[in-house]
Amino acid sequence: xxxxxxxxxxxxxxxxxxxxxxxxxxxxxxxxxxxxxxxxxxxxxxxxxxxxxxxxxxxxxxxxxxxxxxxxxxxxxxxxxxxxxxxxxxxxxxxxxxxxxxxxxxxxxxxxxxxxxxxxxxxxxxxxxxxxxxxxxxxxxxxxxxxxxxxxxxxxxxxxxxxxxxxxxxxxxxx
Amino acid sequence: xxxxxxxxxxxxxxxxxxxxxxxxxxxxxxxxxxxxxxxxxxxxxxxxxxxxxxxxxxxxxxxxxxxxxxxxxxxxxxxxxxxxxxxxxxxxxxxxxxxxxxxxxxxxxxxxxxxxxxxxxxxxxxxxxxxxxxxxxxxxxxxxxxxxxxxxxxxxxxxxxxxxxxxxxxxxxxx
DNA sequence: CAATATTTTCAGTATTAACTGAAAAGAGTG
DNA sequence: CACTCTTTTCAGTTAATACTGAAAATATTG
Numbered sequence: 001x002x003x004x005x006x007x008x009x010x011x012x013x014x015x016x017x018x019x020x021x022x023x024x025x026x027x028x029x030x031x032x033x034x035x036x037x038x039x040x041x042x043x044x045x046x047x048x049x050x051x052x053x054x055x056x057x058x059x060x061x062x063x064x065x066x067x068x069x070x071x072x073x074x075x076x077x078x079x080x081x082x083x084x085x086x087x088x089x090x091x092x093x094x095x096x097x098x099x100x101x102x103x104x105x106x107x108x109x110x111x112x113x114x115x116x117x118x119x120x121x122x123x124x125x126x127x128x129x130x131x132x133x134x135x136x137x138x139x140x141x142x143x144x145x146x147x148x149x150x151x152x153x154x155x156x157x158x159x160x161x162x163x164x165x166x167x168x169x170x171x172x173x174x175x
Numbered sequence: 176x177x178x179x180x181x182x183x184x185x186x187x188x189x190x191x192x193x194x195x196x197x198x199x200x201x202x203x204x205x206x207x208x209x210x211x212x213x214x215x216x217x218x219x220x221x222x223x224x225x226x227x228x229x230x231x232x233x234x235x236x237x238x239x240x241x242x243x244x245x246x247x248x249x250x251x252x253x254x255x256x257x258x259x260x261x262x263x264x265x266x267x268x269x270x271x272x273x274x275x276x277x278x279x280x281x282x283x284x285x286x287x288x289x290x291x292x293x294x295x296x297x298x299x300x301x302x303x304x305x306x307x308x309x310x311x312x313x314x315x316x317x318x319x320x321x322x323x324x325x326x327x328x329x330x331x332x333x334x335x336x337x338x339x340x341x342x343x344x345x346x347x348x349x350x
Numbered sequence: 351c352a353a354t355a356t357t358t359t360c361a362g363t364a365t366t367a368a369c370t371g372a373a374a375a376g377a378g379t380g
Numbered sequence: 381c382a383c384t385c386t387t388t389t390c391a392g393t394t395a396a397t398a399c400t401g402a403a404a405a406t407a408t409t410g
Contacts (some may be wrong), residue, residue, distance in 0.1 A: 125179040139264040
């Protein structure tokens, strides 16, 4: 696949953004490429297009699959796996949120609860500090619950809500 | 400052979480330490407590200050700078959101708009691909505007809204 | 302003994370 | 089942990032 300057700019920027969010640059670039690509691409083609090793693509593809951001597809008469990205940005966003919650927020909540539990028979940690930890736990639970609730809302409704956000807050602001 | 096992667990976990979000481990640890600490700490003490070089603390402190997450304070009769973290988690959260927007979302929007502009007199990039880029731009603008709106809402109101989120969505869900 | 305390800078080093190329494993074909 | 095509694995290398210690800069005191 030949990249036009615009595509290059987009893909490179996405790679850099990735690193800022703890995502490996190649993984982010491949994701950007597949998002732009009108057709599913096979690993070899991805490697050539981005000038990275075939094996690097293999690993990165696995990573993207584990996030649920890309899917494998097949072409008649071609044995190679082809890959395509989710194209719906709202869906993509929600998949990423979901996965980050599962991988990062949930384990953090587990750790926080463990701290609280240990805290109950630990008299060397000052109460004030224990309280801080409980505050974090509570805060993260609140955010987490809120997210869980929003996830229930059918996405067209949620999208409308978000787009109309200004009106809602317009009212509230006047309070 | 002596760390109890609970504090250690908390600080170490926070450090690891940091790296997953593109934040340097030491920076995250210092932030966690200052968040827990009942009193402001000076750099020397931070370095000792976390077993890192004094100079590392200096750099990390600068980083945290640039994010607006910690403030310098002074003690009578002590020339050293002391540092304390924001303690209000909602405020902390909003400061981080704000800064990430400024550093990452806004530049990305700029890049996307530049792509669109270049796109108007580029006939080698397929329309479909240009459209994808526009979709991302639109998506990010929507999220960004929504965020901007929410930021206007006085925080006690926003907190109530988020805590009551379930009720709102309960209604919507039945639609 | 000399002496001391404190913070910052920065060149060099260490650590971690990412990537490559080659070899192994797996899958499909005739 | 031997051959070819494709994907995965992994040891070794490279690149990026983080960290240290010493020196320089800055600030404060008497």
